[in-house]
Amino acid sequence: MTDSASVTIDGVELYLGSPVERLPPWIGQREVLMQLLAAWSRVESADLPLNPRLLGKPGVGKTTLACAAARELDLDIYIAQATMDTRPEDLIVSPVLAPGGGVRYMASPLVNAMVRGGALILDEGNRMSEKSWASLAPLLDHRRYVESLVAGIRIPAHEEFRFVTTMNEDASTYELPEYIHSRLMPQIYVDFPEENEEREILQAQVPFADDEVVEYVLSFLRAAHDRDLRYTVRDGINLVRYAMKVLKRGEAESAPDAVDMALRLSVGDDQLEEFELS
DSSP: OOOOSEEEETTEEEEOOOOOOOOOOOOSOHHHHHHHHHHHOOSSTTOOOOOOEEEEOTTSSHHHHHHHHHHHTTOOEEEEEOOTTOOHHHHSEEEEEOTTSSEEEEEOHHHHHHHHTOEEEEETGGGSOHHHHHTTGGGGSTTOEEEETTTTEEEEOOTTOEEEEEEEOSSSOOOOOHHHHTTSOOEEEOOOOOHHHHHHHHHHHOTTOOHHHHHHHHHHHHHHHHTTOSOOHHHHHHHHHHHHHHHHTTSSSSHHHHHHHHHHHHTOHHHHTTOOOO
8 A cells, every 4th residue: 555645647636545444354155255356366467357246135244245355465445335426526536625725636435446556345336326337437348447527637547456346135226237237247146144154243243242142143133034034144243232232231131131122123023023033
């Protein structure tokens, strides 16, 4: 990583930000990690890395997987959150007022990764409109550059730059245009972890949790998976954390009571009646 706070391209100074530092560990599911690393690999000097998309339900660890792959390659990690309101300039360069007057051009997480040779994770990319995706089209093929209309410059990508987008399986998303869809290959599906992997994740993310609390939350997660419901290990982490807060504050007498309170406040009584936890 460069320590420079700015970089000059075609006479225009771009101010840079910092990469993401605090990252959760990736536990289990080595196969999907290998699939992502293969997509990002270069088999010879003329080869280019691919720009894969990670598909799966919200909370299964798609962003964590992408971070783990970047760590394996010793790349700085930058994350951009896509929304329906994301504009092309949000993805590339944004003008802001400089402290002494005038305009300062701020590089987006994407441009930071491009300039420094890091990895960019575009989170929930299928929430973004076609207009914003169109601004990335030259980056996602052999050209590997973006153009900033705001700053009036073309920004090339460092040869070590890697791109991946995560996409949730839900109704509140856009269909990707075909010319973008073909640039986001391969599609890597991230499924629920196995039970032993979920246990490891809960224990790693909430190291102060009682084993009994973890096991009760695991029972809920496995029952939810069997019913193909939306609850994932991310929900499990929050359930364990809340149950432990309730237990430590003395608002529940036992681990089952603490988990029951966490579930009722998070899931609701109506849905919880369908589950028989043991």
